[in-house]
Amino acid sequence: MTEEHKSLNFLEQIVEEDLKGSYSKEDLRFRFPPEPNGYLHIGHCKAICISFGLGEKYGAPVNLRFDDTNPAKEEQEYVDAIKEDVSWLGYQWDKVCFSSDYFQQLYDWTIQLIKDGKAYVDSQSSEAMAEQKGTPTQPGVPGPYRDRTVEENLDLFARMKAGEFKEGEHILRAKIDMAHVNMLMRDPIIYRVLHKDHHRTGSDWCIYPMYDWTHGESDYIEQISHSLCSLEFKPHRELYDWFLDQVYTGEDLRPKQREFARLNLNFTIMSKRKLLKLVEEGVVSGWDDPRMPTISGLRRRGYTPASIRNFIDAVGVAKRENVIDVALLEFHIRQDLNRTAPRVMAVLDPVKLVITNYPEGKEEWLDAENNPEDESAGERKVPFSKELYIEREDFKENAGSKYFRLTTGKEVRLKNAYIIKGEEVIKDADGNITEIHCTYDPESRSGSGTEASKRNVKGTLHWVSIQHAIKAEVRLFDRLFSDENPDGHEDKDFMEFINPNSLTTITGYLEPSLKDVEVGDLFQFQRKGYFNVDKDSTPSHLVFNRTVGLRDSWAKIKPKQASQKNQNAPKPQQQQASALSTINKLGKKLANLPEEKRLTTVADIQKLAAQLTEEEVKGFFNTAAKKVGTRLAGMESLYAFAKAQNKTIKDIEGAEAFVEKAREDKNELLQEAASRF
RNA sequence: UGGCCUAUGGUGUAAUUGGCAACACGUCUGUUUUUGGUACAGAAGAGUCUAGGUUCGAGACCUAGUGGGCCAACCA
Numbered sequence: 001m002t003e004e005h006k007s008l009n010f011l012e013q014i015v016e017e018d019l020k021g022s023y024s025k026e027d028l029r030f031r032f033p034p035e036p037n038g039y040l041h042i043g044h045c046k047a048i049c050i051s052f053g054l055g056e057k058y059g060a061p062v063n064l065r066f067d068d069t070n071p072a073k074e075e076q077e078y079v080d081a082i083k084e085d086v087s088w089l090g091y092q093w094d095k096v097c098f099s100s101d102y103f104q105q106l107y108d109w110t111i112q113l114i115k116d117g118k119a120y121v122d123s124q125s126s127e128a129m130a131e132q133k134g135t136p137t138q139p140g141v142p143g144p145y146r147d148r149t150v151e152e153n154l155d156l157f158a159r160m161k162a163g164e165f166k167e168g169e170h171i172l173r174a175k176i177d178m179a180h181v182n183m184l185m186r187d188p189i190i191y192r193v194l195h196k197d198h199h200r201t202g203s204d205w206c207i208y209p210m211y212d213w214t215h216g217e218s219d220y221i222e223q224i225s226h227s228l229c230s231l232e233f234k235p236h237r238e239l240y241d242w243f244l245d246q247v248y249t250g251e252d253l254r255p256k257q258r259e260f261a262r263l264n265l266n267f268t269i270m271s272k273r274k275l276l277k278l279v280e281e282g283v284v285s286g287w288d289d290p291r292m293p294t295i296s297g298l299r300r301r302g303y304t305p306a307s308i309r310n311f312i313d314a315v316g317v318a319k320r321e322n323v324i325d326v327a328l329l330e331f332h333i334r335q336d337l338n339r340t341a342p343r344v345m346a347v348l349d350p351v352k353l354v355i356t357n358y359p360e361g362k363e364e365w366l367d368a369e370n371n372p373e374d375e376s377a378g379e380r381k382v383p384f385s386k387e388l389y390i391e392r393e394d395f396k397e398n399a400g401s402k403y404f405r406l407t408t409g410k411e412v413r414l415k416n417a418y419i420i421k422g423e424e425v426i427k428d429a430d431g432n433i434t435e436i437h438c439t440y441d442p443e444s445r446s447g448s449g450t451e452a453s454k455r456n457v458k459g460t461l462h463w464v465s466i467q468h469a470i471k472a473e474v475r476l477f478d479r480l481f482s483d484e485n486p487d488g489h490e491d492k493d494f495m496e497f498i499n500p501n502s503l504t505t506i507t508g509y510l511e512p513s514l515k516d517v518e519v520g521d522l523f524q525f526q527r528k529g530y531f532n533v534d535k536d537s538t539p540s541h542l543v544f545n546r547t548v549g550l551r552d553s554w555a556k557i558k559p560k561q562a563s564q565k566n567q568n569a570p571k572p573q574q575q576q577a578s579a580l581s582t583i584n585k586l587g588k589k590l591a592n593l594p595e596e597k598r599l600t601t602v603a604d605i606q607k608l609a610a611q612l613t614e615e616e617v618k619g620f621f622n623t624a625a626k627k628v629g630t631r632l633a634g635m636e637s638l639y640a641f642a643k644a645q646n647k648t649i650k651d652i653e654g655a656e657a658f659v660e661k662a663r664e665d666k667n668e669l670l671q672e673a674a675s676r677f
Numbered sequence: 678u679g680g681c682c683u684a685u686g687g688u689g690u691a692a693u694u695g696g697c698a699a700c701a702c703g704u705c706u707g708u709u710u711u712u713g714g715u716a717c718a719g720a721a722g723a724g725u726c727u728a729g730g731u732u733c734g735a736g737a738c739c740u741a742g743u744g745g746g747c748c749a750a751c752c753a
Binding site (some may be wrong): 035067135139140171184189192215233234273316330339343406417453457526 | 678687688689691704712713714715746748751753
């Protein structure tokens with residue numbers, strides 16, 4: 001067993017248990033069952049990774065099944081997009097299936113259901129039916145059509161199928177229990193009339209099965225061993241099993257449904273319906289807008305499959321509600337891109353830098369490393385000349401000592417080039433800096449090996465030669481919502497939290513090596529972040545997206561410096577833990593400590609106890625009997641406190657009873673401690 | 678007035694047969710660095726929602742309480 005004993009999540013444990021039980025490895029089969037009514041988002045990635053991940057782990061097939069039972073919402077476009085997204089993530093399905101492939105089988109089973117008296121045609125309005133259904137706390141009551149004869153039901157259902165009725169006139173319900181505690185068991189609908197063409201079956205059907213009647217049976221038909229879904233389907237399990245009971249032959253594999261908590265991300269919405277609204281109202285440019293949490297959006301943004309899979313892996317699988325910090329997603333894309341993305345220089349907010357002692361008209365092509373994390377990435381040439389662009393924020397006239405960038409009189413290194421020294425600032429009439437003049441040290445060229453080239457200067461700036469630079473449109477994204485939980489306010493709609501500045505488009509100046517990039521190419525613009533080539537990009541008009549910025553510790557220092565001016569304020573000072581809370585803390589485990597450690601801890605407690613007030617000591621007297629450690633700590637505290645105050649336990653109310661109880665306790669340590677009084 | 682699920686550092690996830698609760702992100706310190714990136718070293722931060730119980734021993738099991746989630750679409 002070379003197996004790291006990495007702990008299994010609860011779903012893997014279920015599978016392991018089953019494998020130890022009646023399941024063989026060949027029985028395992030999973031499925032990912034999206035409804036083709038929208039694009040997949042990061043939340044679906046979790047479901048995909050769980051089922052496909054299990055498939056990879058156990059060498060089991062995984063079906064991609066389109067749960068297409070509602071022609072009103074479903075389209076071929078979505079089927080295609082979902083396939084693309086799943087395979088882009090790097091998963092291979094065994095079969096592509098459609099619930100609609102099982103319409104006939106489902107229908108046949110339904111006939112049997114009716115014959116068995118387990119389904120009936122109801123002909124009321126949906127309002128009347130809802131009325132009879134009751135509420136979670138009130139049982140429902142049977143409707144007037146519940147006891148139709150089998151013949152009548154068969155006839156009506158046949159005519160529903162034949163298209164004799166309009167939508168809503170009749171539906172077919174399972175006959176279970178209108179008073180069941182589980183609302184879903186109160187005679188759920190299994191078929192409704194829908195006069196709509198289906199994207200696959202066309203006009204073959206005008207009755208369509210509902211989710212519950214379709215899902216478990218589809219799992220059964222495909223012989224899915226473990227049907228994994230998110231927590232909100234937990235109440236459906238009972239019905240899933242009930243339906244399965246009706247068709248299960250006992251001779252083959254019976255699927256089981258298990259549920260896990262879905263993924264939530266802060267500052268993000270995760271509902272297809274709401275994402276659709278963003279698309280329809282033009283808040284974003286489409287399902288694949290780089291700000292969207294859709295897989296296609298993330299892909300266009302520059303996220304890699306590996307980064308997403310690693311992210312999902314890090315998130316884990318459990319049954320409790322969770323909200324993941326987007327910082328974790330960002331961590332994983334940076335981690336992936338740091339290894340793989342070629343480095344390149346691009347100036348996004350340019351200011352002109354003139355090297356006054358650099359010869360007019362001269363140009364040099366300097367060596368630049370493509371990726372310090374990957375030697376095999378090689379080098380490229382970057383042109384250097386007298387006039388450059390640098391970032392506006394990389395120069396400051398009056399800079400503090402913590403500012404490592406260019407300022408007058410100070411030296412910095414130009415990445416891959418020379419060390420320069422700030423000399424002079426040229427401003428326009430309004431006082432805006434238009435040009436910075438500097439001088440360079442001709443001996444200091446990067447990699448030249450001279451003494452001067454090895455000098456250490458604090459800052460290194462990226463730059464681009466003005467005459468060689470190529471222009472590009474650069475799109476900078478911020479989060480789409482300004483609220484951490486845009487979907488979580490009862491009084492406010494998520495649309496109110498849309499961040500109006502989620503997209504900034506600027507013109508950047510890039511080193512010329514970027515001339516021939518292709519859509520999807522990923523780069524690190526040094527010191528600026530990771531960028532990829534957007535699909536809008538053309539050779540004559542390059543368009544880049546910022547996937548994610550670099551971690552930026554300078555960004556954190558800046559605001560601190562600013563606030564340092566009014567910095568006589570009391571420091572946030574670590575709150576000194578009170579003697580009492582420290583004792584409590586120490587006490588908690590006291591009874592379980594090894595001898596030596598316990599003695600030193602007791603000594604600590606006694607020392608601290610001298611600082612306690614009488615009231616605080618009395619607090620220990622009510623400690624739950626179960627908490628031996630805390631009682632022990634209380635005992636020690638009482639002892640030390642009494643000693644320090646020159647009191648006996650008779651002087652302290654309640655102390656005698658406390659000690660007495662401890663003497664009689666079965667814990668020896670406690671007895672011992674109490675016996676000293 | 679119901680049923681089901683759930684509760685471990687700021688966040689997320691761990692904790693098989695006896696380890697004063699581990700890992701990752703985040704935060705903070707340093708070191709290295711021609712990216713204020715990366716890498717490396719280190720620190721702070723929970724004593725496991727509360728109260729009982731079972732046990733030699735409970736984060737794990739039981740009961741109750743409390744907090745959170747889900748459940749009444751001819752959606753999936």
